[in-house]
Amino acid sequence: MKSLDNIRFVLVGTTHPGNIGAAARAMKTMGLSNLHLVTPKIYPSAEATARASGADDVLAKAVVHESLDDALVGCQQVYGMSARLRHLPVPVVDPREAVTHIQQQGDDAEVAIIFGREHSGLTNEELDRCQHLVNIPANADYSSLNLAAAVQVIAYELKMSFDPTIEAGRIGEKRESINADDLEHLYKHFEDSLITIGFLDPEQPKNLMRRLRRLFNRAELDRNELQILHGILRAAEKHRGE
Ligand code: SAH
Secondary structure (H helix, E strand, C coil): CCCHHHEEEEEECCCCHHHHHHHHHHHHHCCCCCEEEECCCCCCCHHHHHHHHHHHHHHHCCEEECCHHHHCCCCCEEEEECCCCCCCCCCEECHHHHHHHHHCCCCCCCEEEEECECCCECCHHHHHCCCEEECCCCECCECCCCHHHHHHHHHHHHHHHHCCCCCHHHHCCCCCCCCHHHHHHHHHHHHHHHHHCCCCCCCCCCCHHHHHHHHHHHHCCCHHHHHHHHHHHHHHHHHHCC
16 A cells, blocks of 8 residues: 555445544544545535534545445445444454555555444445454443544554654754764863862762763753753853852
């Protein structure tokens, strides 16, 4: 499987348009956009658009079908999402196993993942169309997730499998790395400053510098933090004589 675009999410007979919007949002957050709707009860709908939030582009290109057959045209592999484990002669896998299996498909394979109605799930006839049943192993006493939450679980597993990188921009400022020379320079500065301010006795240094090295080596300093430490040391030296 080459691209997430080859994976279509098929929502069958969805009752609440809000769930369609929330499903579109769940998909878009994970980089998916191939949404198909089979006979949705109310669609298009302002509620769907509202719940999609910024994912209304995914809704706008969602394809509406008259039948599940139409939605599955061209698909080699069909995965049916089921909250209830029925005793059917079809293998049941968890989302992670399903995604591993999807990744092993040929580059051009088309895959469908189908989701059932809020109240009644997928019919037996619809499940018959699936080569695999996927069950999210939830609380055995309360195992039915909201439709869009079930979409989110699979979408997240796909994202983690296809492209697990965390965008640097999303975890704050860009950190500029430093090298071994920078660290040596810092330790020298520490040593000099600590002597100047009377914290380190050069006659009896004991293990202080080694301990400080261990501390800062663990910290994976970036350039900004390095400069802050140099600044603190300079300020401490300056105030020494005051
Ligand atoms: N009451 C229905 C569940 C409806 S939830 C039933 O018992 O079948 C709507 C859809 O979300 C389900 O049809 C299924 O596709 C998906 N879903 C919800 N919880 C799930 C779970 N634990 N595992 C797999 N799919 C789930």
